[in-house]
Amino acid sequence: MVDEIYPVRWEDGKVVMIDQTLLPAEHKEKSTGSCNEVAEWIETMVVRGAPAIGVAAAYGMALAANDLRDKSRDDFDKGLLKARDRLARTRPTAVNLFWVLNRINELIEINPHVNPNEMADKVLTEAEAIRDEDLKMCMTIGKYGAELLPDEGGVLTHCNAGALATAGYGTAVGVLRAAWEMGKKIHVYSDETRPRLQGACLTCWELDRMKIPFTMITDSMAGHFMQKGNIRLAVTGADRVAANGDSANKIGTYTVAILCKEHGLPFYIAAPFSTIDFDCPDGSCIPIEERDREEVLCIIPGGDTYDHINVANPGFDVTPHKYITAIITDRGVAYPPFSESLEKLREIP
């Protein structure tokens, strides 16, 4: 039995999160009743991963609504608008965040005559629904994805698209888990994923808990292990998928996809359908977050003497659709041409 991981949950009027910045050294939760603090925790990556950020933002809205139960409806609406703006400013690349905020916004708009006390209940119910749906979506993605994996062999993943990045279960790691639980004898290669090391700190921690065999490698080793024949495919999550299939994910994913192409290996994206941004025709309109240079420098011994040098830190890159074998969603698996197959999944009621 797997000891389930739920990175974000609601308990007694508060949001409880696993502090992912402490893993793997410490497995600790922290809780807050403040929407602002939720926003700060998203920014400082106490919680990260596109779907988990979405769930955290939904609960953040529920906290903001909670604080406005005694106000006038006008003040409630203004307060929630402010909360939404604050949360929207946290991370620009993941589309789930905006999808969640819009969904709660719509709920407010279609209930203009409900009083703030009842609205706060409604927002919480919606947040709980978003969380439950995400968990269910992940399990469905796992089921679809597991079918695509070979009966045995090495599978590469990059960054963390596991339980910690979602409401639970995970997307790319959910696929690995489902395959493993089906009896497929996979061996995972987990890129450490510089600069933030989410692969090393989070994916390896999750795989270890689930007792799925794995090897930690640096990002620069994946090509070598493909050349040696140890890796048979790669599967990663996505933070935003454009209508044509171009996919933004953690920096380094594009390189993984190119390595797969060069070695004739499949490269899969696993993501909830809500990750697909139909308003975004292709990857060129996905904003790429430039993060703090300290994330790169902090592990360099003597990096504090490098104040004056240029350090780049794009948090994500865009993998053009031509490198993607299939996109595994909770509505099914989309194959190229993605502009057609994703549109078809969209029509599923």
Added chain:
Amino acid sequence: MVDEIYPVRWEDGKVVMIDQTLLPAEHKEKSTGSCNEVAEWIETMVVRGAPAIGVAAAYGMALAANDLRDKSRDDFDKGLLKARDRLARTRPTAVNLFWVLNRINELIEINPHVNPNEMADKVLTEAEAIRDEDLKMCMTIGKYGAELLPDEGGVLTHCNAGALATAGYGTAVGVLRAAWEMGKKIHVYSDETRPRLQGACLTCWELDRMKIPFTMITDSMAGHFMQKGNIRLAVTGADRVAANGDSANKIGTYTVAILCKEHGLPFYIAAPFSTIDFDCPDGSCIPIEERDREEVLCIIPGGDTYDHINVANPGFDVTPHKYITAIITDRGVAYPPFSESLEKLREIP
């Protein structure tokens, strides 16, 4: 004027090295009169980089010879054999090390009747010649390589093939330096080069001293900057080049070469001619050193809780010749087919 960097030098009967494990935080030298200590310093990467290891090994032999001046010739020979074996066990991938040890061995063999005192002088003279030749070779490589660089634009390098990796001046970084000194407006992208971070700690430190404009990136970012058009070519060193052009270099070099191919960019190797191992028909016979897992784990926060997990740490990978645009040596530039062009360079007296 550039403040020249000489990582290994001989001074008053001792070997003096810049302690590269302290850079960029501290620029400090340490000295030793013991060949064993030189071997340890090669193992612990006080000195690293194939040509610099060769120079260090040559001086290590000179130290061993120094200690045997008063012995019988038989004991001298036995002592030097022991020193050679010790030095040969330090790092298996770089061919320069073995080339240097063989060269000193030959010197001993062709002088069977010279007394140990004179032999020790001969060994030191040979070591000094190896050092001087390496420095001259690097400057020649720089001159040949600079011609291949565009008048402006981004150039990627991986690991450190700079002054610190050689007797001075550098191979791949020597090419960048020569181009910059010719007035070419290049901008270097320096991969940090996990796990040991030689790019971040050494190449960036060198580029900074030389005031060549550069940006530090993680290994996972190179693809992204090629996709954006910021990088126009890549140049790296090599630890061993097979007769067919297959080149072993720091782990991650193979990925850089594939990224270049996919983006239609040239990928150059810059290395002294002595790096070419004609006894090695192709990359499959180059031994790849597996290094300590702690090198990977030591920067992972909480990595000490990972005692039981698998961590891979191949120090090098092999880039097949088909990905290499040209090999820049001190005897000239070799183009494909390398089995012919390298052989032709070999015939140059």
